[in-house]
Amino acid sequence: MNEHLRDLSPSLVWRHFRTLCDTPRPSGQEAALVALLERWADERGLDHERDAAGNLLIRKPATPGCEQAPGVVLQGHLDMVAQANSDHPHDFTRDPLDTYVEDGWLHARGTTLGADNGLGVAAALAVLEDDSLRHGHLEALFTVEEESSMGGALGLAEGWLQGRFLLNLDSEDRGQVYIGCAGGADVLVSADLPTSPVKADERVWRLSLTGLIGGHSGIDIHKGRGNANRLLVRVLRTLEPCGVRLIDYRGGTLRNALPREAFATVALNVQEGEAAQARVGELHQELATELAGVDDGLRLSLEAVAPPSGDPLTATASHLLVAALHAAPCGVERMSIEVPGVVETSNNLGVVALEAGHLHLCALVRSLRDSATRDMGDRFRALFGLIGVETRIENAYPGWTPNPGSPLLARFRRLHQRRLGNDAEVKVIHAGLECGILGGKYPHLEMISFGPQIRGAHSPDERVEIDSVEEFWGLLRELIEALADEQMLHGQHQASSGA
Known part of the structure; x- marks a missing residue:
């Protein structure tokens, strides 16, 4: 199903998104997808574990030479909103999504698309698979039941995450970066x-x-x-x-x-x-x-x-x-x-x-x-x-309290300006990103949220702009490499000063 997704670019991201489209994952029923991702991680030799809430954490060691760079946590939720038009019978517990491209946007016939947050999850999996990428220690945190209750984030194990920076990949506007959200x-x-x-x-x-x-x-x-x-x-x-x-x-x-x-x-x-x-x-x-x-x-x-x-x-x-x-x-x-x-x-x-x-x-x-x-x-x-x-x-x-002075935010804005020729809009969103909950459990984490252009989320009109996915992927890769490189240079400077 959804074979046409393999023709889209970046192919690594769309291949993982196809897996998500073919694997039913309404809130509360993510177990089959988690098991599939665990098998995938085993095939690649990546360490993984679940916590009591059902969240999945996959780890990838740093690229040689980047071991001293602070770790990066890539975070998204596995579940999707299950909405279908009344004249379109669809069993979200069994049926794959039926996607199609129209005027540069990807849709699903009669149902939600699950780009929220499937494309963030797909991008995180693509990062784990991309051996050409230079990075510090990576952790990919995939939470469950975000759409129904925030249950995965609320039940997240403490003492689990080791990274310094968290990139939440659950935003829906290209050209924007989020630093705060509503609680609920x-x-x-x-x-x-x-x-x-x-x-x-x-x-x-x-x-x-x-x-x-x-x-x-x-x-x-x-x-x-x-x-x-x-x-x-x-x-x-x-x-x-x-x-x-x-x-x-x-x-x-x-x-x-x-x-x-x-x-x-x-x-x-x-x-x-x-x-x-x-x-x-x-x-x-x-x-x-x-x-x-x-x-x-x-x-x-x-x-x-x-x-x-x-x-x-x-x-x-x-x-x-x-x-x-x-x-x-x-x-x-x-x-x-x-x-x-x-x-x-x-x-x-x-x-x-x-x-x-x-x-x-x-x-x-x-x-x-x-x-x-x-x-x-x-x-x-x-x-x-x-x-x-x-x-x-x-x-x-809880909500996510904005930190406009965040060094991570400053890095992202410099990268956005250099790569795309314009500054990213810094936003606060009236929606329930998991960052507020994660920040309460891991107060040392420095966080931002960004993603591709998604419209109509939580409805059968949901769609994602295909070009924005390539833009999102490029920003994500370059930010991960920039964090590793800046920390390496900083460490080398400290070592030479100490000598």
Whole structure:
């Protein structure tokens, strides 16, 4: 599968990326890929080990003459976001990705591509394989479950990494280098809500909201795109005068992806059917107008269906749940003052599900300030506490505090200017890079993050600009050699001075 990738340049990187495309690796199911990489490392005589969290570390000794250079850690995550269009059946636990090239970009048919962070992983593997590269001691750290919970980084073994510099290869913009990121936490709401049977004067209907672009819940949160959960709850709220009662609800599939679709089965008073359909038609136009120029594919419909096996919520429970969801924080909360143009705090109402009276909600709060993350979680507790529903805050992880005076950053910027003729933009990202967690466990590490040009991450529109991969590869190789050479020269200068 994906044979055409071998024709792309740099071939060493694309060959490893092809392996990742052919090997299913959704979050939490990276074991098969880890085993494959362990066999690859054994074939090349490279030392490797796993920690208790399932992370994989592969080591390569320094090039002869570079033994005194501080070590470099190449870091990326093995898992990918598993998103497919509803009309494109794909089993992410079994099926390889189906990639194709169009207008200089690589895509996957109907699914996410996994360039986030597959190309960073592929580049790290290519570095390990490239025996023409001059380098100090190398460590390639491949973490697991980054997209679902940051579980790999949070559970990373301490005392494991020996390197001085860490190159995180999980950024998505050519010409930019990242030195800080948001922290975050998962907000989980769950409850068993009271139900009662469909009444004789009620009829069952199916609400569908589809066609949104979706995207990354951090990088794209400020772009004004629709959130299917936010919008369908708004529709449900508007239909309350029609006596709506929720039977089931399904919206979004991942807490870190903007939900593109949401569906609800509802019971309505039989005499309110025509009014409800008319109101849905009006709402379709209202929402389409509001999203015009940003999310133009919105589709909203209400259709009569056969009664399901489950009972609807009671009128009171349905009203309270819709009200709480309607009031829940969603989107950008505050922009940063210290870092203009960057979101400081946001929340993505990522997954909402109701089945047989059981509610499950998973939201992802992000912030450059850990205190704001905690406060947003507490707001959820307060809101859902008003309707007697429990809220839990889990998988909290810290942000990465910027260090604009970093010597590693200065080296990268000089290299970028010399190689490409322009300075790299220094950025802070409103997304959950693992650097904050890794820095907490290994405070001696000096870190930057950079990568190729990826667009549409966390959605089936994900794509990577092919030329940017070659640029990324060239920067990575030259930076590794520059770190080794500068340290060698520094060591030689110290030795001659001491003599």
